[in-house]
Amino acid sequence: LEQAAQLHAFMARRGILLRLFAHLGSLRLGLPATDADWQRLVQALDDYRKEQP
Known part of the structure; x- marks a missing residue:
């Protein structure tokens, strides 16, 4: 759940909206x-991956 919420917030800061299903710990995106x-989505996911320990 924590990782899904972190990715949700990370993408929202970049203007990419995901739907968070907190009770399942999962995300949905269009x-x-x-x-x-x-390209914007790929770049944001790459940036997220680089920032994670």
Whole structure:
């Protein structure tokens, strides 16, 4: 649950909205509509991965 909440907050700070299912400890996201949106998502996930110990 903690990791899902951390990723949810991280992405929200970047303007990428995810749906947090706190009772399940999981997330849901929609598929990006454009190539630019995909790149933004990939970059944000890469940044998140680099910041995690």
